[in-house]
Amino acid sequence: MxxxxxxxxxxxxxxxxxxxxxxxxxxxxxxxxxxxxxxxxxxxxxxxxxxxxxxxxxxxxxxxxxxxxxxxxxxxxxxxxxxxxxxxxxxxxxxxxxxxxxxxxxxxxxxxxxxxxxxxxxxxxxxxxxxxxxxxxxxxxxxxxxxxxxxxxxxxxxxxxxxxxxEIEDYLVEHLExxxxxxxxxxxxxxxxxxxxxxxxLAEDYEQAVSHLQQKIRQSEFKGVARISQAFRYRYYNFVKQYMYDKRQIIPCKAGVASxxxxxxxxxxxxxxxxxxxxxxxxxxxxxxxxxxxxxxxxxxxxxxxxxxxxxxxxxxxTNMLAHYPTLAAVGTDLLLNRYPKPYTQTKPNGDHEPS
CATH class of the missing domain: 3.20.20.70 (Aldolase class I)
Structure with missing residues (x-):
């Protein structure tokens, strides 16, 4: 169930x-x-x-x-x-x-x-x-x-x-807390x-927008449950960026099983x-x-x-991340070592798209 x-x-x-x-x-x-x-x-x-x-x-x-x-x-x-x-x-x-x-x-x-x-x-x-x-x-x-x-x-x-x-995220977080x-x-x-x-x-526009959100997570000092949820959210943003470029399941989907x-x-x-x-x-x-x-x-x-x-x-x-042991283990390691993985990107330094 x-x-x-x-x-x-x-x-x-x-x-x-x-x-x-x-x-x-x-x-x-x-x-x-x-x-x-x-x-x-x-x-x-x-x-x-x-x-x-x-x-x-x-x-x-x-x-x-x-x-x-x-x-x-x-x-x-x-x-x-x-x-x-x-x-x-x-x-x-x-x-x-x-x-x-x-x-x-x-x-x-x-x-x-x-x-x-x-x-x-x-x-x-x-x-x-x-x-x-x-x-x-x-x-x-x-x-x-x-x-x-x-x-x-x-x-x-x-x-x-x-x-x-x-700009939207910065304003909402600052003013609404x-x-x-x-x-x-x-x-x-x-x-x-x-x-x-x-x-x-577009994938390139989404990557740039979400990379800002990931940077804000890296710069913030979360504690307790919030720290755990932000670690998963950071991984989620990476998965979505990769999906936007590759158009495939990045980790196994548990729809119809866990959700x-x-x-x-x-x-x-x-x-x-x-x-x-x-x-x-x-x-x-x-x-x-x-x-x-x-x-x-x-x-x-x-x-x-x-x-x-x-x-x-x-x-x-x-739900998929929680049901995927490699992701679960990676997030646990990130929390233990107090680190975040590199933001996923397929954009070259000059702004061009890196083919997958």
């Missing part, structure tokens, strides 16, 4: 991002009662569960969903990304979730792709940046009284902001209805990139194992193992 679950609880969104068209989709969303049945069948295997969308906080019952997931599966970490537009509801629901799930780490990642009007332009909502900062200020107040609340900032690197990532700053690359996904949109930056995705209508996917239904939970008495161990799921796992697909999906990549 997978340790990493993502559940998209709706496709509806109040943003109109240039990098995502998921808001155009309409489906019959699973109810709280249905999630209760699903995670009763899942049991206590998940360690990391992400509740995503769409905009997750558009569901007024998000706190109830989080509560049944916690009661049934007791994950160590619950992660929820948000655009920050619902300035009153988000803090209210975050507090409710944190208090009803006291033994899990609640991670709220605010999505910011630029500063000021630049962010508004990419996200398609005037005043988005200002409202996001209002939400952030309320969340920071909450955090003082909630020991299990972690606040992060998340940036999608696309053709629209790739050449300003250094998040517990962590994460980024992932804009991808053309079936799930997000972005196939053929050209949102993914899974449940769509809002109950379809179970091995991953959101391929978004191939392995079965619908409504058709299988909400019994996740029935789907997870069926012939479609076995065929999906064989396909991934045979490297018939490749992608830089962030959520799955961290």
């Amino acid at each position: 997978p340790a990493n679950f993502t559940i998209s609880i709706l496709y509806t969104c109040n943003s109109r991002c240039k990098t995502c068209n998921v808001w155009k989709k309409r489906v019959d969303n699973l109810t709280v009662e249905e999630y209760d049945k699903i995670f009763h069948s899942v049991g206590h295997d998940p360690y990391w569960i992400t509740i995503s969308g769409g905009e997750p906080f558009l569901r007024a019952d998000i706190d109830e969903i989080a509560k049944v997931v916690y009661q049934r599966s007791s994950p160590g970490i619950l992660n929820i990304p948000t655009n920050g537009l619902l300035t009153r509801r988000i803090p209210e629901k975050v507090e409710a979730i944190a208090r009803s799930c006291p033994k899990q780490e609640l991670v709220i990642n605010l999505s910011l792709d630029g500063v000021g009007e630049e962010h508004d332009e990419i996200r398609g909502v005037k005043g988005n940046f200002k409202r996001s900062l209002e939400t952030w200020a309320e969340l920071k107040k909450l955090q003082k009284g909630l020991k299990n609340l972690t606040l992060g900032v998340h940036t999608v690197i696309s053709v629209y902001n790739v050449k300003r990532i250094a 998040p517990n962590n700053f994460i980024s992932e690359i804009a991808e053309e996904r079936i799930e997000l209805a972005t196939i053929g949109t050209g949102i993914t930056p 899974t995705h449940i769509a809002p209508d109950g379809n179970v996917w091995g991953c959101c990139i391929r978004a191939e239904s392995l079965g619908n939970l409504r058709d299988h008495d909400y019994n996740f194992p029935k789907i997870w161990f069926n012939q479609k799921a076995d065929a999906f796992r064989r396909s991934v193992k045979n490297k018939e697909c490749h992608c830089p999906l962030a959520n799955a990549s961290y």
Whole structure:
């Protein structure tokens, strides 16, 4: 059974991002009662569960969903990304979730792709940046009284902001003081209805942007869990740079083994990139194992193992690193010796591309 679950609880969104068209989709969303049945069948295997969308906080019952997931599966970490537009509801629901799930780490990642009007332009909502900062200020107040609340900032690197990532990251880290700053690359996904949109930056541009993020990691002095997570993040950036040039699996992918995705209508996917239904939970008495161990799921796992697909999906990549002994050992050695590997590059000193 997978340790990493993502559940998209709706496709509806109040943003109109240039990098995502998921808001155009309409489906019959699973109810709280249905999630209760699903995670009763899942049991206590998940360690990391992400509740995503769409905009997750558009569901007024998000706190109830989080509560049944916690009661049934007791994950160590619950992660929820948000655009920050619902300035009153988000803090209210975050507090409710944190208090009803006291033994899990609640991670709220605010999505910011630029500063000021630049962010508004990419996200398609005037005043988005200002409202996001209002939400952030309320969340920071909450955090003082909630020991299990972690606040992060998340940036999608696309053709629209790739050449300003250094300035964006510097500003957000300095002014918002998040517990962590994460980024992932804009991808053309079936799930997000972005196939053929050209949102993914060039490999050379991405390399330059992420090399700055790696430099900031090297220059910072992290401690405890943050030090471990940054070591993995540094490796992730190297893997994505290599993938961007080589277009192949860099380390074995464990999608369909260690990670899974449940769509809002109950379809179970091995991953959101391929978004191939392995079965619908409504058709299988909400019994996740029935789907997870069926012939479609076995065929999906064989396909991934045979490297018939490749992608830089962030959520799955961290699970892949934890499941890949050589990477795990390398990160452990880096931490022990207090070092980081060299940033991956295929760019020559004169700026030309080095063929692989």
